[in-house]
Amino acid sequence: MAQRSAADTLLDGPTPKHAQLREILREIATRELRPGSALPSERDLTLRYGVSRLTVREAIGQLVAEGLLVRVRGKGTFTALPRVDVRLHLTSFTEDMRSRGLEPETAVLGHAELPPPPDTAEALGLAPGQPAYWLTRLRKADGAPLAVERGWFHPGAAPGLLDLDLTESLYSLLDLHYGIRLEHAMQTVLAEGADAETAALLGVRPGSPLLVFRRISTARDAPVEDTRSWYRGDAYQVTMPLRTQAGSTGRPPEEVAP
Known part of the structure; x- marks a missing residue:
């Protein structure tokens, strides 16, 4: 660790040292580090700025509460990833990330x-006990874990699917090898706390908020996939255009007396 300089010295005065350190760390996180980068350890910060670990934790905790930093159990503190605005249309994760200038993995x-x-058997139109293809994948963008996908696929629609390179876009594989282009999907969105396994894969604390998408997709009116995706709640948001129903005046309905 480099020797402490005058610029690293926190002053005694009306502004508490944890508040001074908070602003220093804010500057580091926003100007010096890329999203998803590790902050120096608490020990390094105590030595560099000559403060107690309690002061360091207070400063970091305030920035975590603001959403600028995230703590990952057993790994440290990292700068938060910018939120990805989920687009509610039928496209693959790979295509979506590339359209945003991010490198999917x-x-x-x-x-x-x-x-x-x-x-799932019902959604895919399978008889009870009839097998399907099950696939679990971790999806990343620019090296940062963003989502865990656990999906089922109709074996009659894509025989031999599991023998292909499953690190590629599944939608591209379906098109290239089977001539299947998904045309329609029903997607449900809900919120969940991360279980221990999913939290470890996404690098978040157990119980952290996740956005969960269940997508049942069809091609030529035949079901192809039933996939659930768990997205990091600190990295994703959903924006939806809304319109009044056709013929509506746009005014709220009048109350009807019982």
Whole structure:
């Protein structure tokens, strides 16, 4: 660690040292570090600025509360990723990230041919006990983990799918190898706290807020996929255009007496 300089000295005075340190760390996080970069350790900060670890934790905690920094258990404190605005149209993660100027990366965590849960069997039009393709992947952008996908695919629509390079865009693989272009999907969005396994994969604390998307997609009116994706709540947001119903005046409905 470099020797402390005069610029690193916190002053005694009306402004508490944790507030002074908070602004220094804000400057470092916004001007010197890229999103997703690690902040110096608490020990290094105590030595550099000549303050207690309690002061360091107070300063960091305030920036975490603001959303500028994130703590990752066992790894340290990192600058927050900018939120990605989820686009509610039928496109792949790979295509979506590239359209934003981000480099997508996919790690295959597991795959198998198994009987799916009853709700998925129903969604895919499979008989009870009939197997489907199961696939779990970790999706990253510019090296940062953003989402965990756990999906089921109809084996009749894409026989041999699990033998292909599953680090590629699945939608591109479906088009290239099977001539399948997904035309319609029903997507449901909900919020969940991260379980221990998903939290570890995404580099967040267990219980951290996640956006969960369930997408059931079809091609030529036949079901192809039933996929659930868990997105980091600190990195994603959803924006939706809204319109009044056709023929509506745009005014709120009148109250009807019971």
